[in-house]
Amino acid sequence: MEQKPFSRGLLSSEADSQRTLYPYVTGTSVVALKYKDGILMAADMGGSYGSTLRYKTVERMKSIGKHSLLGASGELSDFQEILRYLDELILYDNMWDDGNSLGPKEVHSYLTRVMYNRRNKFNPLWNSLVLGGVKNGQKYLGMVSMIGVNFEDDHVATGFGNHLARPILREEWHENLSFEDGVKLLEKCMRVLLYRDRSAVNKLQIAKITDEGVTVSQPYSLKTFWGFSAFSNPTAGAEGSW
Protein backbone atom coordinates (compact mmCIF):
# COMPACT_ATOMS: atom_id res chain seq x y z
CA MET A 1 0.00 0.00 0.00
CA GLU A 2 3.03 2.30 0.40
CA GLN A 3 3.10 4.67 -2.56
CA LYS A 4 6.48 6.38 -2.51
CA PRO A 5 6.73 9.11 -5.16
CA PHE A 6 9.19 8.71 -8.05
CA SER A 7 9.22 4.98 -7.54
CA ARG A 8 6.08 4.22 -9.54
CA GLY A 9 8.16 3.60 -12.66
CA LEU A 10 8.02 4.83 -16.21
CA LEU A 11 4.65 3.27 -16.98
CA SER A 12 2.57 5.44 -14.65
CA SER A 13 1.95 9.13 -15.10
CA GLU A 14 0.48 12.08 -13.20
CA ALA A 15 -2.95 11.00 -14.37
CA ASP A 16 -2.68 7.83 -12.31
CA SER A 17 -3.27 9.79 -9.14
CA GLN A 18 -6.84 10.12 -10.35
CA ARG A 19 -7.77 6.46 -10.45
CA THR A 20 -9.34 4.39 -7.66
CA LEU A 21 -7.00 1.49 -7.23
CA TYR A 22 -8.58 -0.61 -4.50
CA PRO A 23 -11.43 -0.50 -2.02
CA TYR A 24 -10.83 0.05 1.72
CA VAL A 25 -14.09 -0.20 3.64
CA THR A 26 -16.46 -2.61 1.92
CA GLY A 27 -19.97 -3.94 2.23
CA THR A 28 -20.79 -7.51 1.23
CA SER A 29 -23.75 -9.06 -0.62
CA VAL A 30 -27.11 -7.48 -1.36
CA VAL A 31 -30.01 -9.80 -2.34
CA ALA A 32 -33.33 -8.70 -3.81
CA LEU A 33 -36.45 -10.21 -5.39
CA LYS A 34 -39.78 -9.20 -6.88
CA TYR A 35 -42.86 -10.29 -4.97
CA LYS A 36 -46.62 -9.84 -5.29
CA ASP A 37 -46.80 -6.21 -4.14
CA GLY A 38 -43.35 -4.93 -5.12
CA ILE A 39 -39.69 -5.53 -4.28
CA LEU A 40 -37.97 -7.01 -1.22
CA MET A 41 -34.28 -6.32 -0.65
CA ALA A 42 -31.92 -7.55 2.07
CA ALA A 43 -28.42 -6.53 3.11
CA ASP A 44 -26.41 -6.95 6.27
CA MET A 45 -25.06 -3.96 8.16
CA GLY A 46 -21.37 -4.76 7.97
CA GLY A 47 -18.49 -2.56 6.80
CA SER A 48 -15.32 -4.63 6.51
CA TYR A 49 -11.81 -3.20 6.51
CA GLY A 50 -9.85 -5.95 4.81
CA SER A 51 -10.39 -9.01 6.96
CA THR A 52 -11.48 -7.01 10.03
CA LEU A 53 -15.24 -6.68 10.58
CA ARG A 54 -14.78 -3.07 11.52
CA TYR A 55 -18.22 -1.42 11.32
CA LYS A 56 -21.31 -3.35 12.31
CA THR A 57 -24.15 -0.85 11.92
CA VAL A 58 -23.83 0.50 8.39
CA GLU A 59 -27.00 1.11 6.39
CA ARG A 60 -26.31 -0.21 2.91
CA MET A 61 -29.84 0.34 1.59
CA LYS A 62 -31.28 3.81 1.16
CA SER A 63 -34.54 5.07 -0.33
CA ILE A 64 -34.23 7.29 -3.40
CA GLY A 65 -37.11 9.69 -4.06
CA LYS A 66 -40.57 8.24 -3.56
CA HIS A 67 -40.35 5.15 -5.69
CA SER A 68 -36.93 3.54 -5.42
CA LEU A 69 -34.50 1.81 -3.10
CA LEU A 70 -30.76 1.54 -3.68
CA GLY A 71 -28.65 -1.19 -2.13
CA ALA A 72 -24.88 -1.28 -2.53
CA SER A 73 -21.95 -3.57 -1.94
CA GLY A 74 -18.30 -2.58 -2.35
CA GLU A 75 -16.49 0.57 -1.24
CA LEU A 76 -18.68 2.49 1.23
CA SER A 77 -17.15 5.91 0.55
CA ASP A 78 -18.11 5.56 -3.13
CA PHE A 79 -21.65 4.52 -2.12
CA GLN A 80 -21.88 7.63 0.08
CA GLU A 81 -20.78 9.75 -2.88
CA ILE A 82 -23.38 8.08 -5.15
CA LEU A 83 -26.06 8.95 -2.57
CA ARG A 84 -24.96 12.58 -2.82
CA TYR A 85 -25.24 12.51 -6.64
CA LEU A 86 -28.72 10.99 -6.32
CA ASP A 87 -29.72 13.60 -3.71
CA GLU A 88 -28.90 16.29 -6.24
CA LEU A 89 -30.73 14.42 -9.00
CA ILE A 90 -33.90 14.08 -6.91
CA LEU A 91 -33.65 17.68 -5.72
CA TYR A 92 -33.52 19.03 -9.27
CA ASP A 93 -36.35 16.70 -10.23
CA ASN A 94 -38.51 18.07 -7.38
CA MET A 95 -37.65 21.64 -8.33
CA TRP A 96 -39.45 21.22 -11.66
CA ASP A 97 -42.57 20.97 -9.49
CA ASP A 98 -44.45 19.42 -12.39
CA GLY A 99 -46.08 16.55 -10.53
CA ASN A 100 -43.72 14.06 -12.15
CA SER A 101 -41.13 12.14 -10.16
CA LEU A 102 -38.20 9.99 -11.17
CA GLY A 103 -39.05 6.29 -11.10
CA PRO A 104 -36.77 3.31 -10.65
CA LYS A 105 -36.16 2.86 -14.41
CA GLU A 106 -34.85 6.41 -14.69
CA VAL A 107 -32.69 6.18 -11.58
CA HIS A 108 -31.26 2.88 -12.80
CA SER A 109 -30.46 4.43 -16.15
CA TYR A 110 -28.74 7.40 -14.50
CA LEU A 111 -26.64 5.12 -12.31
CA THR A 112 -25.66 2.98 -15.30
CA ARG A 113 -24.40 6.07 -17.14
CA VAL A 114 -22.44 7.26 -14.10
CA MET A 115 -20.84 3.85 -13.48
CA TYR A 116 -19.98 3.23 -17.13
CA ASN A 117 -18.50 6.67 -17.67
CA ARG A 118 -16.30 6.34 -14.61
CA ARG A 119 -15.18 2.92 -15.86
CA ASN A 120 -14.17 4.48 -19.18
CA LYS A 121 -11.97 6.96 -17.37
CA PHE A 122 -10.32 4.11 -15.46
CA ASN A 123 -11.60 5.59 -12.21
CA PRO A 124 -14.53 3.38 -11.22
CA LEU A 125 -16.91 3.78 -8.33
CA TRP A 126 -16.09 0.50 -6.65
CA ASN A 127 -19.65 -0.71 -6.08
CA SER A 128 -22.24 -3.23 -7.21
CA LEU A 129 -25.60 -1.52 -7.04
CA VAL A 130 -29.10 -2.99 -6.76
CA LEU A 131 -31.91 -0.65 -7.71
CA GLY A 132 -35.49 -1.69 -6.97
CA GLY A 133 -38.75 0.20 -7.07
CA VAL A 134 -42.44 0.38 -7.91
CA LYS A 135 -44.10 3.17 -9.84
CA ASN A 136 -47.73 3.16 -10.95
CA GLY A 137 -48.00 -0.52 -10.14
CA GLN A 138 -45.01 -1.41 -12.31
CA LYS A 139 -42.33 -3.37 -10.43
CA TYR A 140 -38.69 -2.85 -11.40
CA LEU A 141 -35.52 -4.56 -10.19
CA GLY A 142 -32.12 -3.93 -11.75
CA MET A 143 -28.40 -4.15 -11.11
CA VAL A 144 -25.31 -2.12 -12.15
CA SER A 145 -21.77 -3.29 -11.60
CA MET A 146 -18.61 -1.19 -11.20
CA ILE A 147 -17.77 -1.66 -14.87
CA GLY A 148 -21.19 -0.54 -16.02
CA VAL A 149 -22.75 -3.93 -16.78
CA ASN A 150 -26.45 -3.52 -16.11
CA PHE A 151 -29.55 -5.66 -16.37
CA GLU A 152 -33.03 -6.21 -14.98
CA ASP A 153 -34.34 -9.43 -13.52
CA ASP A 154 -36.89 -10.97 -11.15
CA HIS A 155 -34.18 -11.57 -8.55
CA VAL A 156 -30.64 -10.23 -8.23
CA ALA A 157 -27.68 -10.54 -5.90
CA THR A 158 -24.22 -8.97 -5.58
CA GLY A 159 -20.86 -10.30 -4.47
CA PHE A 160 -20.97 -13.64 -2.73
CA GLY A 161 -24.72 -13.61 -3.18
CA ASN A 162 -24.15 -14.32 -6.85
CA HIS A 163 -22.70 -17.70 -5.97
CA LEU A 164 -24.73 -18.64 -2.90
CA ALA A 165 -28.08 -16.86 -3.14
CA ARG A 166 -28.89 -16.97 -6.85
CA PRO A 167 -29.06 -20.79 -7.08
CA ILE A 168 -31.56 -20.78 -4.20
CA LEU A 169 -33.58 -18.03 -5.84
CA ARG A 170 -33.56 -19.81 -9.20
CA GLU A 171 -35.08 -22.91 -7.57
CA GLU A 172 -37.53 -21.31 -5.17
CA TRP A 173 -38.61 -17.97 -6.60
CA HIS A 174 -41.94 -17.78 -8.35
CA GLU A 175 -44.26 -15.07 -9.60
CA ASN A 176 -46.59 -13.55 -6.96
CA LEU A 177 -44.73 -14.53 -3.81
CA SER A 178 -46.50 -13.31 -0.69
CA PHE A 179 -44.70 -10.89 1.63
CA GLU A 180 -44.11 -13.65 4.20
CA ASP A 181 -42.76 -16.11 1.62
CA GLY A 182 -40.56 -13.42 0.12
CA VAL A 183 -39.08 -12.53 3.49
CA LYS A 184 -38.52 -16.21 4.34
CA LEU A 185 -36.78 -16.76 1.00
CA LEU A 186 -34.50 -13.75 1.51
CA GLU A 187 -33.74 -14.90 5.05
CA LYS A 188 -32.82 -18.34 3.73
CA CYS A 189 -30.32 -16.69 1.38
CA MET A 190 -28.97 -14.39 4.10
CA ARG A 191 -28.52 -17.31 6.51
CA VAL A 192 -26.46 -19.25 3.96
CA LEU A 193 -24.37 -16.11 3.37
CA LEU A 194 -23.87 -15.78 7.12
CA TYR A 195 -22.58 -19.35 7.31
CA ARG A 196 -20.34 -19.18 4.28
CA ASP A 197 -19.27 -15.56 3.64
CA ARG A 198 -16.38 -14.47 5.85
CA SER A 199 -17.31 -10.84 5.57
CA ALA A 200 -20.94 -11.36 6.58
CA VAL A 201 -22.14 -9.90 9.85
CA ASN A 202 -25.18 -11.10 11.82
CA LYS A 203 -27.15 -7.88 11.77
CA LEU A 204 -29.35 -7.24 8.79
CA GLN A 205 -32.18 -5.19 7.41
CA ILE A 206 -34.89 -6.12 4.94
CA ALA A 207 -36.52 -3.38 2.89
CA LYS A 208 -39.87 -3.40 1.14
CA ILE A 209 -40.96 -1.19 -1.73
CA THR A 210 -44.56 -1.10 -2.89
CA ASP A 211 -46.76 1.46 -4.57
CA GLU A 212 -47.29 2.95 -1.10
CA GLY A 213 -43.60 3.69 -0.63
CA VAL A 214 -40.37 2.44 0.88
CA THR A 215 -39.91 0.89 4.36
CA VAL A 216 -36.59 -0.30 5.73
CA SER A 217 -36.93 -2.69 8.69
CA GLN A 218 -35.17 -2.22 12.01
CA PRO A 219 -31.85 -4.07 12.32
CA TYR A 220 -32.19 -7.68 13.52
CA SER A 221 -30.17 -10.90 13.79
CA LEU A 222 -30.82 -14.40 12.44
CA LYS A 223 -30.69 -17.60 14.46
CA THR A 224 -28.18 -20.14 13.20
CA PHE A 225 -28.23 -23.90 13.44
CA TRP A 226 -25.28 -25.91 14.69
CA GLY A 227 -27.05 -29.05 15.91
CA PHE A 228 -25.79 -31.59 13.39
CA SER A 229 -24.36 -34.58 15.26
CA ALA A 230 -21.42 -34.55 12.88
CA PHE A 231 -20.57 -31.03 14.07
CA SER A 232 -20.10 -31.96 17.70
CA ASN A 233 -17.52 -34.62 16.99
CA PRO A 234 -16.25 -34.33 13.45
CA THR A 235 -13.00 -36.21 13.89
CA ALA A 236 -14.43 -39.33 15.54
CA GLY A 237 -12.91 -42.29 13.81
CA ALA A 238 -10.26 -40.17 12.09
CA GLU A 239 -8.29 -38.38 14.78
CA GLY A 240 -6.19 -35.55 13.43
CA SER A 241 -8.53 -34.88 10.50
CA TRP A 242 -10.72 -31.84 10.27
Added chain:
Amino acid sequence: MDLSLNDEHSMGTTIIGVTYDGGVVLGADSRTSTGMYVANRASDKITQLTDNVYVCRSGSAADSQIVSDYVRYFLHQHTIQLGQPATVKVAANLVRLVAYNNKNMLQTGLIVGGWDKYEGGKIYGIPLGGTIVEQPFAIGGSGSSYLYGFFDQAWKEGMTKDEAEQLVVKAVSLAIARDGASGGVVRTVIINADGVTRNFYPGDSLQLWHEELEPQNSLLDILNTPSPEPMNF
Protein backbone atom coordinates in the same frame (compact mmCIF):
# COMPACT_ATOMS: atom_id res chain seq x y z
CA MET B 1 20.41 -4.25 8.93
CA ASP B 2 18.21 -1.71 7.24
CA LEU B 3 16.72 0.46 9.97
CA SER B 4 14.90 2.53 7.33
CA LEU B 5 15.60 5.74 9.22
CA ASN B 6 14.67 7.78 6.17
CA ASP B 7 11.12 6.53 5.83
CA GLU B 8 8.38 9.13 5.88
CA HIS B 9 7.07 10.11 9.31
CA SER B 10 4.21 7.84 10.25
CA MET B 11 2.18 7.87 13.39
CA GLY B 12 1.56 4.15 13.89
CA THR B 13 -0.74 5.24 16.61
CA THR B 14 -3.64 4.39 18.77
CA ILE B 15 -6.49 6.89 18.60
CA ILE B 16 -9.86 6.71 20.35
CA GLY B 17 -13.01 8.82 20.51
CA VAL B 18 -15.82 8.04 22.95
CA THR B 19 -19.16 9.76 23.57
CA TYR B 20 -20.54 10.02 27.09
CA ASP B 21 -23.63 11.55 28.61
CA GLY B 22 -22.87 15.23 27.95
CA GLY B 23 -19.88 15.27 25.61
CA VAL B 24 -16.95 13.38 24.15
CA VAL B 25 -13.53 12.16 25.27
CA LEU B 26 -10.76 11.90 22.66
CA GLY B 27 -7.58 9.98 23.42
CA ALA B 28 -4.29 9.12 21.71
CA ASP B 29 -0.76 7.87 22.30
CA SER B 30 2.23 10.12 21.50
CA ARG B 31 4.64 8.16 19.31
CA THR B 32 5.72 9.33 15.85
CA SER B 33 8.12 6.99 14.05
CA THR B 34 10.27 7.13 10.92
CA GLY B 35 10.70 3.46 10.15
CA MET B 36 12.10 1.90 13.30
CA TYR B 37 13.22 5.15 14.91
CA VAL B 38 10.92 7.12 17.22
CA ALA B 39 11.16 10.60 15.78
CA ASN B 40 8.95 12.19 18.42
CA ARG B 41 8.07 10.46 21.70
CA ALA B 42 5.71 13.17 22.93
CA SER B 43 3.68 14.21 19.90
CA ASP B 44 0.23 15.68 20.18
CA LYS B 45 -2.08 13.77 17.85
CA ILE B 46 -5.27 15.44 19.03
CA THR B 47 -5.51 18.59 16.97
CA GLN B 48 -7.89 21.48 17.25
CA LEU B 49 -10.15 22.31 14.30
CA THR B 50 -12.42 24.81 16.09
CA ASP B 51 -13.08 25.77 19.72
CA ASN B 52 -15.51 22.90 20.04
CA VAL B 53 -14.24 20.29 17.53
CA TYR B 54 -10.99 18.33 17.64
CA VAL B 55 -9.58 15.58 15.44
CA CYS B 56 -7.43 12.55 16.32
CA ARG B 57 -4.85 11.89 13.61
CA SER B 58 -3.32 8.54 12.54
CA GLY B 59 -1.34 7.20 9.60
CA SER B 60 0.98 9.50 7.69
CA ALA B 61 1.94 12.46 9.89
CA ALA B 62 2.28 14.80 6.91
CA ASP B 63 -1.05 13.81 5.34
CA SER B 64 -3.02 14.11 8.57
CA GLN B 65 -1.46 17.49 9.37
CA ILE B 66 -2.22 18.97 5.97
CA VAL B 67 -5.81 17.67 6.05
CA SER B 68 -6.29 19.25 9.52
CA ASP B 69 -4.80 22.53 8.28
CA TYR B 70 -7.13 22.72 5.27
CA VAL B 71 -10.20 21.82 7.34
CA ARG B 72 -9.27 24.35 10.07
CA TYR B 73 -8.98 27.01 7.37
CA PHE B 74 -12.36 26.14 5.81
CA LEU B 75 -14.06 25.91 9.20
CA HIS B 76 -12.70 29.29 10.20
CA GLN B 77 -14.30 30.88 7.16
CA HIS B 78 -17.49 28.88 7.67
CA THR B 79 -17.76 30.08 11.29
CA ILE B 80 -17.42 33.72 10.21
CA GLN B 81 -20.07 33.30 7.52
CA LEU B 82 -22.41 31.33 9.78
CA GLY B 83 -22.03 33.71 12.73
CA GLN B 84 -21.89 30.89 15.26
CA PRO B 85 -19.73 27.88 16.10
CA ALA B 86 -19.62 25.17 13.43
CA THR B 87 -21.35 21.88 14.24
CA VAL B 88 -19.38 18.66 14.65
CA LYS B 89 -21.26 17.21 11.66
CA VAL B 90 -20.09 20.00 9.36
CA ALA B 91 -16.50 19.65 10.54
CA ALA B 92 -16.58 15.89 10.02
CA ASN B 93 -18.08 16.24 6.56
CA LEU B 94 -15.39 18.73 5.53
CA VAL B 95 -12.76 16.23 6.64
CA ARG B 96 -14.57 13.56 4.60
CA LEU B 97 -14.58 15.80 1.54
CA VAL B 98 -10.82 16.28 1.65
CA ALA B 99 -10.19 12.61 2.45
CA TYR B 100 -12.51 11.26 -0.25
CA ASN B 101 -11.47 13.57 -3.07
CA ASN B 102 -7.80 12.83 -2.49
CA LYS B 103 -8.19 9.17 -1.65
CA ASN B 104 -5.44 8.04 -4.02
CA MET B 105 -2.81 10.24 -2.41
CA LEU B 106 -3.69 10.31 1.28
CA GLN B 107 -2.91 7.68 3.84
CA THR B 108 -4.55 8.90 7.02
CA GLY B 109 -7.36 7.69 9.27
CA LEU B 110 -9.07 10.33 11.39
CA ILE B 111 -11.53 10.52 14.26
CA VAL B 112 -13.46 13.79 14.53
CA GLY B 113 -15.08 14.55 17.87
CA GLY B 114 -16.70 17.55 19.50
CA TRP B 115 -19.72 19.14 21.10
CA ASP B 116 -22.30 21.51 19.66
CA LYS B 117 -25.57 22.85 21.06
CA TYR B 118 -27.77 21.04 18.54
CA GLU B 119 -26.60 17.43 18.82
CA GLY B 120 -24.41 17.43 21.94
CA GLY B 121 -21.33 15.20 21.90
CA LYS B 122 -20.68 13.37 18.61
CA ILE B 123 -17.90 11.17 17.22
CA TYR B 124 -17.30 10.53 13.51
CA GLY B 125 -14.82 7.99 12.17
CA ILE B 126 -13.20 8.68 8.80
CA PRO B 127 -11.02 5.72 7.78
CA LEU B 128 -8.87 5.30 4.63
CA GLY B 129 -10.93 5.89 1.51
CA GLY B 130 -13.04 8.69 2.97
CA THR B 131 -16.05 6.80 4.32
CA ILE B 132 -17.78 8.75 7.11
CA VAL B 133 -19.35 6.77 9.96
CA GLU B 134 -21.03 8.31 12.99
CA GLN B 135 -20.43 6.09 16.02
CA PRO B 136 -20.96 6.13 19.79
CA PHE B 137 -17.24 5.36 20.01
CA ALA B 138 -14.46 4.98 17.46
CA ILE B 139 -10.98 3.47 17.49
CA GLY B 140 -8.24 3.90 14.91
CA GLY B 141 -4.57 3.55 14.10
CA SER B 142 -2.41 0.44 14.17
CA GLY B 143 -2.89 0.00 17.92
CA SER B 144 -6.65 -0.25 17.53
CA SER B 145 -6.34 -3.85 16.29
CA TYR B 146 -5.69 -4.83 19.89
CA LEU B 147 -8.74 -3.00 21.20
CA TYR B 148 -11.68 -4.38 19.24
CA GLY B 149 -12.24 -7.16 21.75
CA PHE B 150 -11.64 -4.84 24.69
CA PHE B 151 -14.28 -2.36 23.57
CA ASP B 152 -16.77 -5.07 22.62
CA GLN B 153 -16.64 -6.07 26.29
CA ALA B 154 -16.01 -2.81 28.15
CA TRP B 155 -18.08 -0.21 26.28
CA LYS B 156 -21.42 0.81 27.82
CA GLU B 157 -24.03 3.34 26.81
CA GLY B 158 -24.51 6.34 29.16
CA MET B 159 -21.14 6.52 30.91
CA THR B 160 -20.17 9.51 33.04
CA LYS B 161 -17.31 11.82 32.04
CA ASP B 162 -14.89 10.18 34.45
CA GLU B 163 -15.86 6.63 33.42
CA ALA B 164 -15.39 7.55 29.79
CA GLU B 165 -11.99 9.13 30.36
CA GLN B 166 -10.80 6.18 32.43
CA LEU B 167 -11.92 3.82 29.69
CA VAL B 168 -9.99 5.79 27.07
CA VAL B 169 -6.82 5.97 29.17
CA LYS B 170 -6.99 2.24 29.95
CA ALA B 171 -7.54 1.38 26.29
CA VAL B 172 -4.69 3.51 24.91
CA SER B 173 -2.45 2.11 27.61
CA LEU B 174 -3.35 -1.49 26.66
CA ALA B 175 -2.67 -0.77 22.99
CA ILE B 176 0.69 0.81 23.80
CA ALA B 177 1.59 -2.40 25.66
CA ARG B 178 1.21 -4.51 22.52
CA ASP B 179 1.67 -2.21 19.52
CA GLY B 180 5.26 -1.27 18.71
CA ALA B 181 4.06 1.67 16.69
CA SER B 182 2.26 3.20 19.70
CA GLY B 183 3.95 4.52 22.81
CA GLY B 184 4.90 7.45 25.00
CA VAL B 185 2.21 9.22 26.99
CA VAL B 186 -1.58 9.12 26.87
CA ARG B 187 -3.21 12.42 25.98
CA THR B 188 -6.93 13.04 26.39
CA VAL B 189 -9.18 15.91 25.40
CA ILE B 190 -12.64 16.23 26.94
CA ILE B 191 -15.16 18.41 25.09
CA ASN B 192 -18.57 19.33 26.46
CA ALA B 193 -20.90 22.29 27.02
CA ASP B 194 -18.49 23.76 29.58
CA GLY B 195 -15.55 23.79 27.18
CA VAL B 196 -12.39 21.80 26.53
CA THR B 197 -10.06 20.08 29.02
CA ARG B 198 -6.68 18.66 28.04
CA ASN B 199 -5.14 15.94 30.18
CA PHE B 200 -1.76 14.28 30.15
CA TYR B 201 -0.94 10.83 31.59
CA PRO B 202 2.78 10.00 31.53
CA GLY B 203 3.73 6.31 31.19
CA ASP B 204 4.60 5.94 34.85
CA SER B 205 1.11 7.01 35.97
CA LEU B 206 -0.57 4.12 34.13
CA GLN B 207 -1.34 0.73 35.64
CA LEU B 208 0.90 -2.22 34.83
CA TRP B 209 -0.25 -4.97 32.50
CA HIS B 210 0.82 -8.59 32.00
CA GLU B 211 4.58 -9.16 32.21
CA GLU B 212 5.25 -5.50 32.97
CA LEU B 213 7.33 -4.73 36.06
CA GLU B 214 7.31 -1.79 38.43
CA PRO B 215 9.86 0.73 37.10
CA GLN B 216 12.93 1.22 39.31
CA ASN B 217 15.66 3.87 39.38
CA SER B 218 18.40 1.27 39.50
CA LEU B 219 19.21 -2.38 40.21
CA LEU B 220 21.13 -1.08 43.18
CA ASP B 221 17.90 -0.06 44.87
CA ILE B 222 16.57 -3.59 44.52
CA LEU B 223 19.77 -5.15 45.85
CA ASN B 224 19.87 -2.83 48.80
CA THR B 225 16.33 -3.55 49.89
CA PRO B 226 16.40 -6.42 52.39
CA SER B 227 14.75 -9.54 50.96
CA PRO B 228 11.63 -10.81 52.76
CA GLU B 229 12.21 -12.85 55.94
CA PRO B 230 11.93 -16.61 55.49
CA MET B 231 8.76 -17.97 57.12
CA ASN B 232 8.95 -20.04 60.35
CA PHE B 233 6.51 -22.90 60.87
